[in-house]
Amino acid sequence: xASFSMILPELPKYLSELGxxxxxxxxxxxxxxxxxxxxxxxxxxxxxVGRVWVMIFGSVVTITCGLGYLLVWxxxxxxxLRFIHGFSTGFRPxxxxxxxxxxxxxxxxxxxxxxxxxxxxxxxxxxxxLGSVLAVEFGYNSMFVASSVLGILxxxxxxxxxxxxxxxxxIAWKHVNVFKGQILDWSSWPAAVFLLPVCFAxxxxxxxxxxxxxxxxxxxKGLFNGIIVVSSILTRLFAGKVSDTYGRIPVLRVxxxxxxxxxxxxxxxxxxxxxxxxxxxxxxxxxxNMPTVFAWTTDLAKPGKIGLALATMLLSLELGxxxxxxxxxxxxxxxxxxIPHAYWACTIFGVFGLIFxxxxxx
Numbered sequence: 001x002a003s004f005s006m007i008l009p010e011l012p013k014y015l016s017e018l019g020x021x022x023x024x025x026x027x028x029x030x031x032x033x034x035x036x037x038x039x040x041x042x043x044x045x046x047x048x049v050g051r052v053w054v055m056i057f058g059s060v061v062t063i064t065c066g067l068g069y070l071l072v073w074x075x076x077x078x079x080x081l082r083f084i085h086g087f088s089t090g091f092r093p094x095x096x097x098x099x100x101x102x103x104x105x106x107x108x109x110x111x112x113x114x115x116x117x118x119x120x121x122x123x124x125x126x127x128x129x130l131g132s133v134l135a136v137e138f139g140y141n142s143m144f145v146a147s148s149v150l151g152i153l154x155x156x157x158x159x160x161x162x163x164x165x166x167x168x169x170x171i172a173w174k175h176v177n178v179f180k181g182q183i184l185d186w187s188s189w190p191a192a193v194f195l196l197p198v199c200f201a202x203x204x205x206x207x208x209x210x211x212x213x214x215x216x217x218x219x220x221k222g223l224f225n226g227i228i229v230v231s232s233i234l235t236r237l238f239a240g241k242v243s244d245t246y247g248r249i250p251v252l253r254v255x256x257x258x259x260x261x262x263x264x265x266x267x268x269x270x271x272x273x274x275x276x277x278x279x280x281x282x283x284x285x286x287x288x289n290m291p292t293v294f295a296w297t298t299d300l301a302k303p304g305k306i307g308l309a310l311a312t313m314l315l316s317l318e319l320g321x322x323x324x325x326x327x328x329x330x331x332x333x334x335x336x337x338x339i340p341h342a343y344w345a346c347t348i349f350g351v352f353g354l355i356f357x358x359x360x361x362x
Contacts, residue, residue: 001123003062003150004088006131007069007143009210009225014140020075025329028206029322030079031086036318038090040184041176043311047304048175050168051099052161058092059155061085066148070141088151094314098307101298102164107244110295114240117291118233125229132220184315185308190360191297192316194252197353198289199317201263201346203324205282208332209266212339217272227276228283235287240295248296252357255288260350267343 011027046054065085072078096116104112127150134143174180205228213224243251262282269275293313301309328342 002127006127034086054095199320231283
């Protein structure tokens with residue numbers, strides 16, 4: 001998580017220097033598009049070939065693309081690499097989550113996923129800060145090399161993990177042939193619907209917040225990511241366990257209320273202090289929503305289909321992030337006065353999410 005997130009705050013400026021300012025929305029949009037495409041077979045591979053195989057593939061893509069940025073020479077080559085890079089998150093989270101559900105009892109699933117989220121959030125908190133410092137002080141190439149090195153560490157750790165899938169098959173064409181066999185599990189559709197406004201807001205945040213917070217006075221743009229992820233980590237320490245005790249839906253109602261509040265506060269922010277407070281509130285919502293919706297998805301999954309259910313839910317995640325990134329990037333187009341409007345749109349979309357989750361029975 002640190003590997004791919006550490007380069008995000010600096011990529012808009014990097015792309016602008018290549019002459020691609022009008023394509024800023026594609027930085028996150030293309031990444032999520034390829035991640036979305038990979039959901040059609042990463043879940044199937046996880047349920048049939050193995051969890052570890054899927055995690056290894058995600059890490060290998062991370063390493064390759066981290067080094068690939070050193071060879072980028074034009075806007076088209078950059079955009080192609082961003083598309084390829086998205087396959088890392090199309091595979092890695094599916095493998096990691098299904099692996100975790102194999103080794104923990106269902107009664108503690110929310111708690112365990114909360115700790116997995118803490119690990120990922122820690123990477124997302126420290127990665128952008130490290131990336132911004134490296135880019136500002138030593139140049140973009142040092143940041144890209146560091147991203148690849150972190151991917152290598154991820155791979156080395158994963159290679160030591162024992163496979164948890166019983167009777168794994170060898171990888172074959174049937175596992176990636178999306179035109180034959182089951183590729184999704186629609187039992188997780190309520191979680192997927194809930195996740196749309198959550199991830200739309202995240203796509204907007206990833207795309208426009210670096211320039212927005214820089215205009216308010218942040219020297220290291222990754223620090224704003226750090227504020228949000230730190231508050232997310234603190235919340236994840238107990239959110240998953242609370243959902244195990246009181247249920248997923250009551251906890252998600254609280255999370256969506258905080259999402260709406262956080263988006264409205266960011267849209268209204270006019271200083272480093274006000275946007276930092278707003279980011280902290282938004283981070284709490286992320287810390288509540290993400291581990292709980294993952295646990296809800298695994299609760300809803302059919303036996304032996306957890307990978308497919310997660311892939312279906314994560315399809316919604318990528319769709320939401322992609323839509324948020326593309327629309328906010330195109331609307332922003334270098335005009336800072338447009339950014340608050342994008343966050344107000346997230347607020348309105350979040351209200352629809354509130355209506356949906358309050359209509360669900362516990």
